[in-house]
Amino acid sequence: MTSQTVSIAITGAGGAGVMTAGQMLLDAAAKAGLYGLMTRSSGPQIRGGEAAAFIRLSSEPIDCPDDFFDVLFCFDWMNVDRFAAELPLRPDSVIIGDVDAKNPPDMITNSIARQVMVPLSQTANEVEGGRPNMIGLGILSEIAGVPLEALQNVLERVLKRKGQAALDASIEGVKRGMQVASDLQSEIGIDLHLASQPSEQTRWSLTGNESTGMGALRGGVRFVAAYPITPATEVLEWLAPNLEKVGGTLVQAEDELASINMIVGGSFGGVPSLTATSGPGLALMTEALGLAVSAEIPVVVIDVMRGGPSTGIPTKSEQSDLNIALHGLHGDSPHIVTAPNSISDCLFTTQWTVHLAESLQTAAIVLSDQSLGQSRNIIDRPADLAFVAKRDVAEAGVENYKRYALTDSGISPMAIPGTPGGEYVADGLETAENARPSSQAEDHYAQLDKRQRKLDQFDYGQHWAQIEGEGELAVITFGSVTAPVREAIKRLAAEGQKIKMISMRLLSPALPDKFEEAMKGVSKALVVEQTHSKQFYRYLRSEFDLPKDTNVLAKPGPLPFRPAEIVNKIKELG
Amino acid sequence: MDQAVQQKPLTFKDYKSDYKPVWCPGCGDYSVLASITKALAELKIKREDCAVISGIGCSSRIPAYTSVYGFHGIHGRALASATGLKVARPDLTVVATGGDGDGFSIGGNHFMHACRRNVDITYVVMDNEVYGMTKGQASPTTAADWEGSKLTPHGTGVSPFNPLSIALSAGASFIARGFAGDPNGTAKLICEAMQHKGFSFVQVLSPCVTFRPEQAEWKKIVRKGDISASANLGEAAAFLATDDGFSTGVLYESQRPVYQPDLKETKSLKEIEASFEL
Numbered sequence: 001m002t003s004q005t006v007s008i009a010i011t012g013a014g015g016a017g018v019m020t021a022g023q024m025l026l027d028a029a030a031k032a033g034l035y036g037l038m039t040r041s042s043g044p045q046i047r048g049g050e051a052a053a054f055i056r057l058s059s060e061p062i063d064c065p066d067d068f069f070d071v072l073f074c075f076d077w078m079n080v081d082r083f084a085a086e087l088p089l090r091p092d093s094v095i096i097g098d099v100d101a102k103n104p105p106d107m108i109t110n111s112i113a114r115q116v117m118v119p120l121s122q123t124a125n126e127v128e129g130g131r132p133n134m135i136g137l138g139i140l141s142e143i144a145g146v147p148l149e150a151l152q153n154v155l156e157r158v159l160k161r162k163g164q165a166a167l168d169a170s171i172e173g174v175k176r177g178m179q180v181a182s183d184l185q186s187e188i189g190i191d192l193h194l195a196s197q198p199s200e201q202t203r204w205s206l207t208g209n210e211s212t213g214m215g216a217l218r219g220g221v222r223f224v225a226a227y228p229i230t231p232a233t234e235v236l237e238w239l240a241p242n243l244e245k246v247g248g249t250l251v252q253a254e255d256e257l258a259s260i261n262m263i264v265g266g267s268f269g270g271v272p273s274l275t276a277t278s279g280p281g282l283a284l285m286t287e288a289l290g291l292a293v294s295a296e297i298p299v300v301v302i303d304v305m306r307g308g309p310s311t312g313i314p315t316k317s318e319q320s321d322l323n324i325a326l327h328g329l330h331g332d333s334p335h336i337v338t339a340p341n342s343i344s345d346c347l348f349t350t351q352w353t354v355h356l357a358e359s360l361q362t363a364a365i366v367l368s369d370q371s372l373g374q375s376r377n378i379i380d381r382p383a384d385l386a387f388v389a390k391r392d393v394a395e396a397g398v399e400n401y402k403r404y405a406l407t408d409s410g411i412s413p414m415a416i417p418g419t420p421g422g423e424y425v426a427d428g429l430e431t432a433e434n435a436r437p438s439s440q441a442e443d444h445y446a447q448l449d450k451r452q453r454k455l456d457q458f459d460y461g462q463h464w465a466q467i468e469g470e471g472e473l474a475v476i477t478f479g480s481v482t483a484p485v486r487e488a489i490k491r492l493a494a495e496g497q498k499i500k501m502i503s504m505r506l507l508s509p510a511l512p513d514k515f516e517e518a519m520k521g522v523s524k525a526l527v528v529e530q531t532h533s534k535q536f537y538r539y540l541r542s543e544f545d546l547p548k549d550t551n552v553l554a555k556p557g558p559l560p561f562r563p564a565e566i567v568n569k570i571k572e573l574g
Numbered sequence: 575m576d577q578a579v580q581q582k583p584l585t586f587k588d589y590k591s592d593y594k595p596v597w598c599p600g601c602g603d604y605s606v607l608a609s610i611t612k613a614l615a616e617l618k619i620k621r622e623d624c625a626v627i628s629g630i631g632c633s634s635r636i637p638a639y640t641s642v643y644g645f646h647g648i649h650g651r652a653l654a655s656a657t658g659l660k661v662a663r664p665d666l667t668v669v670a671t672g673g674d675g676d677g678f679s680i681g682g683n684h685f686m687h688a689c690r691r692n693v694d695i696t697y698v699v700m701d702n703e704v705y706g707m708t709k710g711q712a713s714p715t716t717a718a719d720w721e722g723s724k725l726t727p728h729g730t731g732v733s734p735f736n737p738l739s740i741a742l743s744a745g746a747s748f749i750a751r752g753f754a755g756d757p758n759g760t761a762k763l764i765c766e767a768m769q770h771k772g773f774s775f776v777q778v779l780s781p782c783v784t785f786r787p788e789q790a791e792w793k794k795i796v797r798k799g800d801i802s803a804s805a806n807l808g809e810a811a812a813f814l815a816t817d818d819g820f821s822t823g824v825l826y827e828s829q830r831p832v833y834q835p836d837l838k839e840t841k842s843l844k845e846i847e848a849s850f851e852l
Contacts, residue, residue: 027852030852031852202851203851203852204847204850204851204852205850205852206850210850214846214847214850217843217846218843222662222837223658223661223662225658242846244835245839245840245841245845245846246839246841246842246843246846247837247838247839247840248837249661249662249835249837251657251658251661253654253687254683254684254686254687255683257650257651257654257683257684258651258654258657258683258684258687259654261647261648261651261654261655261658262654262655262657262658262661263658264647264655264658265627265645265647265654265655265656265657265658265659265660265662266658266659266661266662266663267658267662268625268645268655268659269625269658269659269662269663269666270663271662271663273658273662287648288647288648288651291647291648295645295647378852381847381850381851415643417622417623417624417625417643417659417663417666418622418623418663418665418666419622420620420621420622421622422622422643423621423622423641423642423643423644424643424644425637425638425643425644425645425646426644426645426646426647427638427645427646428630428646428647428648429646436593436638437638
């Protein structure tokens with residue numbers, strides 16, 4: 001069987017080493033010239049619960065899960081049925097289990113997939129210090145065609161500090177596993193070797209949350225206040241040590257109210273500032289975002305969305321914070337909302353958003369999500385970008401300085417504390433041009449206009465959306481759903497159907513002219529989003545002219561979109 | 575501003591703006607404003623290097639009445655914003671100000687954590703035991719049986735919050751109480767607070783002539799400078815155990831590590847990016 005991509009699921013009890021084996025397989029595949037994506041799933045236990053790693057390898061850059069898994073590898077049967085809905089299999093998929101594991105659950109015995117039991121624990125016992133997960137890693141590597149050399153390289157890097165004995169045992173285990181797979185080749189019955197594509201470019205292995213953190217640093221962020229929340233915590237944990245290296249700092253706040261107000265304070269001091277949170281935290285922060293809009297203090301909030309409302313499904317992805325990000329602020333509060341469309345793009349979009357917030361002196365929200373944030377991707381190193389925080393600041397000694405001067409661009413030079421002659425009060429109260437509080441109608445009108453004007457007149461270039469292909473049908477989407485949409489369109493292109501994709505990176509302010517231009521020649525649209533109440537579709541309808549023939553494919557979390565669902569929907573439209 | 579004017583020593587008047595306060599005639603906050611500006615003049619702090627940060631309430635209007643940088647943010651969050659500013663800009667002198675409702679009710683959590691964190695900022699709370707801006711509701715420091723509010727016509731029935739005790743137990747390293755009727759004494763306390771390395775807290779009894787006219791009696795009750803400063807937690811706690819709330823002076827001062835990360839660049843972005851390479 002030849003295949004362009006390979007999908008492998010690994011499951012096991014806590015401590016079985018599922019994630020370790022998964023990440024080693026991914027990294028070794030990358031070493032061997034492949035691309036890949038690994039998403040994680042785990043039970044509700046804080047520690048030690050069952051875990052699953054979902055890996056997709058490919059000869060080409062890949063950033064979404066496939067429709068089915070080719071291989072389901074179970075170290076044991078511990079609660080594997082909990083993952084049943086996340087493990088679509090087909091008749092030629094193969095389930096590999098341990099011959100010594102007793103009582104497989106119904107989802108295994110009744111599965112349509114073939115089953116092969118291998119001597120997993122037996123083989124591990126034959127190796128001194130051997131562990132079943134290394135045998136499994138060997139078996140999977142043999143099936144996927146990941147060479148021993150690449151595995152050795154990864155094992156050496158990861159196990160260096162565990163000592164030579166641990167390293168030797170792991171290498172031996174992997175070798176034995178490869179032998180087991182080769183001996184049972186006819187029973188396993190699949191060969192999923194991929195053609196590797198050595199690249200001139202350096203490849204990176206990183207998660208979306210790390211990518212976001214790097215984008216913040218590249219954008220010039222040097223102050224972060226943090227309150228932990230799943231699934232955003234890793235953005236903050238990555239930033240803590242790395243900010244320190246570049247002369248910035250991170251403060252752990254007592255709650256989200258503190259973290260957002262701390263960054264408003266830091267940014268008032270002239271330092272580009274950011275925090276990261278998820279839905280419940282964003283809800284707490286919205287009052288201070290209104291302050292940032294009113295006092296024109298740039299701040300960036302990364303919202304790594306999860307299933308909501310309330311505590312919802314904290315470990316699973318959804319796009320349902322779109323409404324609160326767009327409309328959650330009180331008063332007339334023009335602000336920036338952006339959404340990265342891939343793990344790689346988390347870096348670009350975050351960096352760009354810092355640039356927008358700083359240039360426009362306003363609040364910005366980046367809508368990432370759990371599936372981007374907590375998945376690991378092998379990507380080509382993103383290009384260096386020119387966007388670095390650039391705030392229009394007031395010079396020292398300006399006569400009669402007016403903080404909120406009514407400029408044509410709507411952007412007023414901001415005096416940074418330390419600048420003589422710039423002393424003013426940043427205020428949540430409406431103000432006159434000179435920053436003095438005012439409840440006069442003319443001042444309110446003028447300042448409202450100014451705060452809207454600066455966003456409307458800014459040149460966002462081509463970055464407002466990722467537009468690919470041409471066709472009478474346009475699929476309109478945003479965020480993490482972009483990857484399965486792109487793959488669906490690619491599959492249909494192979495069948496001769498031409499489809500345009502518009503993935504919106506800039507959600508607020510809405511740019512109707514740019515949207516209209518992108519929709520030229522389009523007579524039919526499909527909106528794809530991961531919400532229950534069609535939040536994105538409603539937003540599009542309120543801001544833009546859509547074709548009469550517009551359809552919606554909206555599905556809430558926790559299950560990811562798979563390309564086939566989108567292909568089927570498009571075919572259904574005819 | 576030309577060089578000659580800049581070099582002349584500034585008086586407390588130079589730290590006041592020409593903006594007319596919204597306060598009622600006779601409000602204690604006028605005197606606290608004077609004390610703060612006197613302290614700034616005494617310490618010769620450059621106007622551009624100082625920021626006064628506040629939340630919402632009558633006393634939180636103070637930043638606009640000074641001529642330094644100011645930040646009038648949202649209700650209860652002055653300490654959070656002041657913390658962010660000072661940590662990001664350690665070169666600045668940061669003074670947070672506000673009232674008892676702003677600081678101890680909606681901002682109560684930030685108060686405790688600011689005491690713990692020990693960032694080098696000064697927090698001046700003008701305590702009048704009432705929400706004045708919303709026209710007279712009970713605050714956390716209001717006596718349980720005060721029946722002057724339409725919102726709690728039978729009194730709150732809730733024991734008042736003791737700011738000094740909370741500050742002491744939460745780990746504040748400088749704690750003092752002043753009185754608006756003693757502007758020079760209060761200016762001296764604020765001066766000492768600003769010179770203290772770490773978080774300094776000054777409660778200033780500041781009568782509300784409009785909603786708590788009975789507080790006019792405070793000037794007869796308050797004892798000026800009768801607290802003797804201690805660096806001993808037990809002594810300070812023992813003093814508070816029998817305190818009627820009308821003693822003034824520095825209660826507690828100790829030295830402990832100040833929260834201030836070193837903002838030094840040691841690596842380039844390229845070096846950080848290398849950790850992603852396979």
